[in-house]
Amino acid sequence: MEPTIEVRALRKRYRTTVAVDGLSFTVRAGEVTGFVGPNGAGKSTTMRLILGLDAPDEGEALVNGRPYRSLRTPLTQVGALLDASALHPGRRARDHLLWLAHSNGIGKRRVSEVLDQVGLASAARRRAAGFSLGMQQRLGIAAALLGDPPVLMFDEPVNGLDPDGIVWIRGLMRSLAAEGRAVLVSSHLMGELEDTADHLIAVGRGRLIADTSVAKLLAAASKDRVEVTTAQRAEATTVLANGGATVTVAGPETVVVEGLPGDRVSALLTEAAIPFSELRRHRASLEEAYMDLTRGAIEFAPETGAPATKGSVR
Ligand SMILES: Nc1ncnc2c1ncn2[C@@H]1O[C@H](COP(=O)(O)OP(=O)(O)OP(=O)(O)O)[C@@H](O)[C@H]1O
Structure with a gap:
């Protein structure tokens, strides 16, 4: 059986707060699945429910089918x-x-292996009280890896890590997925998952907002957006906005134009005699894609055959 996490119609309420509100999704083997949403969206609660640290009011969470x-x-x-x-x-x-x-x-030898793997071998005999946040994160990751499990879950693992640590953890996630494991990693910052996640589960107020591959999400958000380089940024912005586009500043001489095809952008600038040196397809960041999603600007549905509903929050 392939390693998986399956969350089915999960619901958890704390007094007046509904932390998780009918959430369903599957984390598949061989992928890093990003679990994203703003603070308080219900990510940690969902992870606690998956680990049986809390009991759901409704629904169930299964790890490898159980x-x-x-x-x-x-x-x-x-x-x-x-x-x-x-x-x-x-x-x-x-x-x-x-x-x-x-x-x-689990045998002792595995303990030495994971300490090596997370770069804590030299601190193995130090007490946890003296550990920095980054070292605590590494020790927590060592514990997660201890049983060589086919399923891994990390709640905001980047917190407290320095830039080297962040690069290291991204590489670790990728290699765990490449080994065929199912990896779920949460973050409230979309940019953190750029280049790491293959798949995205986005939640808001305990509900599913999107369940999509990152590649599809980025392609949809990049569609109909072109980037223009021009020394006359202000004039170009006016002309293109008057032509019906939404224009955002992306650099000292760069604007991102949304809502007009590239040839129309080019024609409008040429008509207005505004010189531009480059016009290229804009590659949206995950942050932009997420903003589109939460504004309901692009259509997404779980990849289970359910019809897409524009901007729906299920
Ligand atoms: N034990 C608890 N008792 C009462 N309310 C709780 C409890 N745990 C979570 N909540 C509430 O449930 C909601 C979801 O919280 P949760 O920590 O799951 O969100 P999150 O998406 O992980 O947020 P963050 O990104 O800040 O970690 C919040 O409104 C939170 O205050």
Whole structure:
């Protein structure tokens, strides 16, 4: 059976707050799936429900086809980094991992391997109390990798990491997916997942906003947008806006034009005698694509055959 996380009609309410509101999605093997949405959208709650740390009011979450609580050696099925600071401050890094390994029937040698893999071998005998946030993140990732699980979940793993650490974690996610594992990684910042995620689950107020491949999302957001380089940016903006386009500044001599085909942009600028040196298709960033999504500007539906509904929030 392929490793997966399946979330089905999950719902969780805390007093007056509905944290997760009928959420369904699947995390597939061999992909990094980004789990995105603003602060408070319900990402961490969903991850806690998947790990059986909280019970849903409705629906279910399955890891490799089974509820987490029924897994016999869970660390060998799914590894997770939720709250990296949840460490016993007096415990040494290696002892923390040894304790986890022992509880899941994992040998000592694996502890040394994961400490090496996350770059903490030299800090193995230091106590967690002295760890920086970045080191805590690395130790949490080591714990997630301990059981060599086919499914991995990381909640905001980039928090606290320096630029080298960020590059490292992106590479790690990619290589885990390339090995055929199912990887779910949350972030409230879209840009963080650029170049990392293959697939995107976007949520808002506990509901699904999009379930789409990143490539499709970027292609849709790039469509009908051209980039123009001109020394007369202000004049070009006026002419193109009068021609019906939405124009945004993208650099000292660059504007992004939306809503007009490239040949029309070129014709309008030429008619107005505004020189321009370049006109090219704009490659949208994930941030822009997400803004489009939340404005309901592009159509997306889960890739399960359900019809697309314009700008719908399910
Ligand atoms: N234990 C709890 N008790 C009460 N309310 C909670 C609890 N856990 C989460 N919530 C509420 O549920 C909503 C969803 O929170 P959650 O932490 O899941 O969002 P999130 O998308 O992970 O946000 P962030 O990006 O800030 O981590 C929020 O309104 C939050 O205040």
